[in-house]
Amino acid sequence: MRHARRYLLAGFAALAVGAFAFAQTSVAPLEEAEPVETLPLEAVNAMAELQKTAPGNAQNGATLAATCAACHGVEGKSTIPEMYPNLGGQSEKYMARQLALFKSGERQNPIMQPFAAMLSAQDMRDVGAHYALQPASAGIADDTVVAEGPYQGMKFYEIGQQLFRSGDFERGIPACMACHGPTGAGNPGPAYPHVGGQQSWYTARRLEEYRAGTTSEDDRAMFDIMAAIASELSDEEISALASYMQGLHARPDAATVAAMAKLPAPAAPAPAAAPPADAGSEAAEPAAGDAPAADAAPAADGAPAADDGAGGASLQAP
Ligand code: HEC
Ligand code: HEC
Secondary structure (H helix, E strand, O other), X not given: OHHHHHHHHHHHHHHOOHHHHHOHHHHHHHHHOOOOOOOOHXXXXXXXXXOOOOOOOHHHHHHHHXXXXXXXXXXXXXXXXXXXXXOOOOOHHHHHHHHHHHHHOOOOOOOOHHHHHOOOHHHHHHHHHHHHOOOOOOOOOOOOEOOOOOOOOOEHHHHHHHHHXXXXXHHOEOOOHHHHOOOOOOXXXXXXXXXXXXXXHHHHHHHHHHHHOOOOOOOOHHHHHHHHHHOOOOHHHHHXXXXXXXXXXXXXXXXXXXXXXXXXXXXOOOOOOOOHHHOOHHHOOHHHOOOHHHHHHHHOOOOHHHHOOOOHHHHOOX
């Protein structure tokens, strides 16, 4: 064995310029070097391993999340919003899948991959179950008025709001809320991710990745759902959507609050669902606070999915 290796080294050296051949003696110590490390088999099979897991255990997940807290916060609120995405309220299934993708190297990020590599497939679901129970974050949407272009005169986030609620039929863009819900809470069943309140730079970058259509995911099915949708979006639309979604969160509007006040008792401990009305503008500064509910109605036209996803039905008391 050792000899074979020595020959191999010598062979390479011979192929190289004379100076390398001359340096052969100094090459010898390499024989003592550790064998080249290969990826553990488990890492390669991270996606397959996920199929064999049981539903996540949030308690164990909370323990595991101690490792993640430095960046994502114990409750899933990013410690450095400019650098790390929020995870609070994210669905277990979506998170576990992304962690497996990081671990297998199909989704690449030098900061995140080592942390995913430490997790077993069951850990991924456990930590996902923990973050799914944490509160979602809420950010601030940009209400600057757009000066020129096709959206001239609209507030920046309103471009995103319009697309999020109604899509653009002529261009084949579906309403984002059909899958991600009117409050951006996503849909845990098919693992449509929670997108409300996320940092706009992160959302914009994800949309750009989908638009570019390049991925190293072996199974592109989930990726391609978004790739088809994002392929039509302009830079301006991506930024506006990202801004709108950063401000998007579940908060009952005045009418909902009034209706809730009349209820004898909450039928179920479901979170108060917000109709699309309150989206985005809540966080804007007071000057921009033109009654969110009022200007929301037209934008919600033709968006049949309005009741989907956010558990709005739970508000309708018998
Ligand atoms: C040192 C900082 C750091 C730590 C610690 C860390 N992460 Fe991350 N995480 C990141 C960064 C950066 C990203 C964004 C990756 C990208 O840009 O694609 C990320 C992305 C993610 C995503 C993808 C989110 C999405 O919406 O697709 C998940 C899920 C995630 N992290 C879970 C975890 C879990 C679980 C842990 C603990 C086991 C953890 N992270 C620890 C930095 C960190
Ligand atoms: C048909 C359902 C569907 C519709 C409609 C849809 N999405 Fe998605 N979205 C998905 C799925 C599925 C994923 C997860 C893809 C993956 O695994 O990478 C996703 C992922 C995302 C992500 C990444 C989230 C993260 O945490 O990394 C963003 C951002 C997003 N969608 C925004 C949008 C926007 C904006 C629209 C409307 C223009 C939209 N989506 C419309 C299904 C949908």
